[in-house]
Amino acid sequence: MSIVPAEVASAWAPDAQAAGTAAPLAPRARLLPALAAVYRAQLSRARVSRIPLLFVATFQSVGIMVLMRGVVDGGAEARAVVAGSSVLVVAFVALNLLAQYFGQLRATGGLDHYATLPVPPAAVVLGAAGAYASFTVPGTVVTAVIGSVLFGLPLGNLWILAAVVPLAGAALAGLGAALGLLAPRQELATLLGQLGMSAALLLGVLPAERLPEPIGWARDLLPSTYGVEALARTFDPHPDWAAVGLDLAVCGVVGVVSLAVATWAYRRAAVR
Numbered sequence: 001m002s003i004v005p006a007e008v009a010s011a012w013a014p015d016a017q018a019a020g021t022a023a024p025l026a027p028r029a030r031l032l033p034a035l036a037a038v039y040r041a042q043l044s045r046a047r048v049s050r051i052p053l054l055f056v057a058t059f060q061s062v063g064i065m066v067l068m069r070g071v072v073d074g075g076a077e078a079r080a081v082v083a084g085s086s087v088l089v090v091a092f093v094a095l096n097l098l099a100q101y102f103g104q105l106r107a108t109g110g111l112d113h114y115a116t117l118p119v120p121p122a123a124v125v126l127g128a129a130g131a132y133a134s135f136t137v138p139g140t141v142v143t144a145v146i147g148s149v150l151f152g153l154p155l156g157n158l159w160i161l162a163a164v165v166p167l168a169g170a171a172l173a174g175l176g177a178a179l180g181l182l183a184p185r186q187e188l189a190t191l192l193g194q195l196g197m198s199a200a201l202l203l204g205v206l207p208a209e210r211l212p213e214p215i216g217w218a219r220d221l222l223p224s225t226y227g228v229e230a231l232a233r234t235f236d237p238h239p240d241w242a243a244v245g246l247d248l249a250v251c252g253v254v255g256v257v258s259l260a261v262a263t264w265a266y267r268r269a270a271v272r
Helices: 006-019 031-049 051-069 075-108 110-116 121-135 137-151 158-182 186-205 213-221 224-233 241-270
Strands: none
Touching: 031 121, 051 075, 051 137, 051 186, 075 110, 075 121, 075 137, 075 158, 075 186, 075 224, 110 241, 121 158, 121 241, 137 158, 158 186, 158 224, 158 241, 186 213, 186 224, 213 224, 224 241
């Protein structure tokens, strides 16, 4: 039995039959409301399924600092270790896990579900990237505090994490989403995400002056490097805030570019 009132059905039916066409689809959602909806949905999902992985990422970064404490006494090397380990939490979640997530969506047909919704592609990519980046905040703060205490670094300028986490998170999340969407197979997306996290580990945690010059060039191409440099500078007794701002600006530009590439990759994958 129909649940539509008889008078409504009788009033609608002649018009539909006369027109011979289906009812029009709902208008496409605007970017900001759609972005907020995707962000809330992804953040709720991350709270349930990603908390153990966030604990692993934080424990991993703290363990690296403990190991490095045996070979690094202080100075610029200690600042690099603490900053690199803190940003590594962001790389583990925003790059590695997001590459796996979008690779899985593409392999299992989950992108088809998003493609049927009146949601702009940018909202899907930005919402997921923002949720994964936001999810890293507790682990990054805990790692930075523990590292500062472990190496005797000042805690007064850790407020800079409020800028480092979203900017580095945007750059790494955009890269992770692009890797997951462009990889032809889910297994390759997982591999690329893990390789990207390993690069953030090796090139971010190790002091730059100890790296060979060719590897130093690769370090300059890694998006997280500029977040690491910005955070490391704030541990100086008299930070060069102009240099900190420049590093954050570069990180922000890289984030915009990587998210734009990820949005293009989403459109490309969704129409296949």
